[in-house]
Amino acid sequence: MPCLSCNDLRVSFRIRKKxxxxxxxxSFSVDDRATLGIVGESGCGKSVTAAAIMRLVPAPPGKIESGAILFEEKDLLTIPEKEMRGVRGRRISMVFQDPMTSLNPVFTCGDQTAEPLILHKGMDKRAAAELSMELFSEVGIAEPKRVFESYPHNLSGGMRQRVMIAMALACSPKLLIADEPTTALDVTVQARLLELLKKLQDAKDMSMILITHNLGIVAGMARHVIVMYAGELVESAPTRTLFEAPRHPYTECLLKTIPSIDKRGERLTVIPGTVPTPFEIPDGCLFHPRCPKAKDVCRKERPALHCVDERGITDNDVNADNDKHHVRCHLYV
Ligand SMILES: Nc1ncnc2c1ncn2[C@@H]1O[C@H](COP(=O)(O)OP(=O)(O)O)[C@@H](O)[C@H]1O
Ligand SMILES: [Mg+2]
Known part of the structure; x- marks a missing residue:
C-alpha cells in the first residue's frame, strides 16, 4: 500500500476570464516510509501539486478540476473541509522554502511551536514548551532554550528552517511535504539539513515528498523521482534508473544543470528558453520549443506517457507501478 497516491490531478487558474x-x-504515488522526489524548473507546477494535496490551492483563481488523492483510505479531494483540517498539519505537514514567510516575526519561535500543541493536543503551556524544546533538540538545535526564546529574525536561515521542521514534526505526521526546503540556504547548510530530513524520516517512519528544482538534491534522498514540465509529468522512474538511463530530453537537460560542489561560483549551464506559463502552452510536445532533439512530430502531436524498459523499448501499457520507468516523448514510440 502506498502512503499516498495521486491520480490524474488537474488544477487550473482563471485569470482575466481565461x-x-x-x-x-x-499521477504518482509515494511509497510507505520512502521519499518521492518531484523535480522540474520553476513554474512547472510542483508547488501547485503540493498545494492540491493539502487542498490549499487558492480558489479563486485556482480550481482543482479533477483527480483523486488517496491517503489513509480517504480521497483528500472529496472529504469535507472539517475532516481535511484534521489531516492538514497533523497527518500531512509541509515545510516551505522560506521560513520567514511562514514564521510570524512578532512572536518567539517557542511561542509559535508551542501554540499548535496547546491548541490541537490540549497540552498546557509548560508541557508544550518542554515538547517544543525536545523537538528542537531532535532537529539538531544545540541550544534549544535560546532558540525557544528567540525571534525568527535573530536566527540564521538554517536555524529557522530547523525550527520549521520541528513545527512540522510536532504532530508526528505520516507524510512530510518539503517544498524546496533548502533552496534559500548555502551549500553546506543545505547538505546538513537534507541529512537531518533523511534521518528524521527514518526514525519517525514518515513518508516524504521532496520538491526541488535541483535534480542533484534528490540523488541521495529519494527512492523514486517524477520530473514535471509545464504542468505535466514527463518522466518517472526509480532514482537510480533516472540518473543512469534518463530518457526524456528535459531530464537530460536537468542533469546537465546540476550544480556540483567543486564548480561552485562558476556559471551554471542553463537550459535555453523558459518554461511556458499555463496560458502559453505550445502545440505538440510542451517541451519541443526548447528540445535539442525535437522532430517534426514533436511540433504537432502531444506525446502520451509510455512505459520503457532497460533497452528503451516502449509499451503502451502505463500502469501505476512505481518501479516502472515512464516517459512522455515521441523519441521512444
Ligand atoms: N495563485 C496563482 N495564480 C495564478 N497562477 C498561479 C498561481 N499559483 C501558481 N500559478 C501558476 O501555475 C504555474 C505553476 O506554478 P508552481 O506550481 O508554483 O511552479 P513550481 O513550484 O514548479 O515552481 C505557474 O505558471 C504559475 O504562474
Ligand atoms: Mg514552487
Whole structure:
C-alpha cells in the first residue's frame, strides 16, 4: 500500500476570464516510509501539486478540476473541509522554502511551536514548551532554550528552517511535504539539513515528498523521482534508473544543470528558453520549443506517457507501478 497516491490531478487558474491548466493530469504515488522526489524548473507546477494535496490551492483563481488523492483510505479531494483540517498539519505537514514567510516575526519561535500543541493536543503551556524544546533538540538545535526564546529574525536561515521542521514534526505526521526546503540556504547548510530530513524520516517512519528544482538534491534522498514540465509529468522512474538511463530530453537537460560542489561560483549551464506559463502552452510536445532533439512530430502531436524498459523499448501499457520507468516523448514510440 502506498502512503499516498495521486491520480490524474488537474488544477487550473482563471485569470482575466481565461482559464488554463497549471497541472495537467499528473499521477504518482509515494511509497510507505520512502521519499518521492518531484523535480522540474520553476513554474512547472510542483508547488501547485503540493498545494492540491493539502487542498490549499487558492480558489479563486485556482480550481482543482479533477483527480483523486488517496491517503489513509480517504480521497483528500472529496472529504469535507472539517475532516481535511484534521489531516492538514497533523497527518500531512509541509515545510516551505522560506521560513520567514511562514514564521510570524512578532512572536518567539517557542511561542509559535508551542501554540499548535496547546491548541490541537490540549497540552498546557509548560508541557508544550518542554515538547517544543525536545523537538528542537531532535532537529539538531544545540541550544534549544535560546532558540525557544528567540525571534525568527535573530536566527540564521538554517536555524529557522530547523525550527520549521520541528513545527512540522510536532504532530508526528505520516507524510512530510518539503517544498524546496533548502533552496534559500548555502551549500553546506543545505547538505546538513537534507541529512537531518533523511534521518528524521527514518526514525519517525514518515513518508516524504521532496520538491526541488535541483535534480542533484534528490540523488541521495529519494527512492523514486517524477520530473514535471509545464504542468505535466514527463518522466518517472526509480532514482537510480533516472540518473543512469534518463530518457526524456528535459531530464537530460536537468542533469546537465546540476550544480556540483567543486564548480561552485562558476556559471551554471542553463537550459535555453523558459518554461511556458499555463496560458502559453505550445502545440505538440510542451517541451519541443526548447528540445535539442525535437522532430517534426514533436511540433504537432502531444506525446502520451509510455512505459520503457532497460533497452528503451516502449509499451503502451502505463500502469501505476512505481518501479516502472515512464516517459512522455515521441523519441521512444
Ligand atoms: N495563485 C496563482 N495564480 C495564478 N497562477 C498561479 C498561481 N499559483 C501558481 N500559478 C501558476 O501555475 C504555474 C505553476 O506554478 P508552481 O506550481 O508554483 O511552479 P513550481 O513550484 O514548479 O515552481 C505557474 O505558471 C504559475 O504562474
Ligand atoms: Mg514552487
Amino acid at each position: 482559464s488554463a491548466y497549471a497541472v495537467r493530469g499528473v
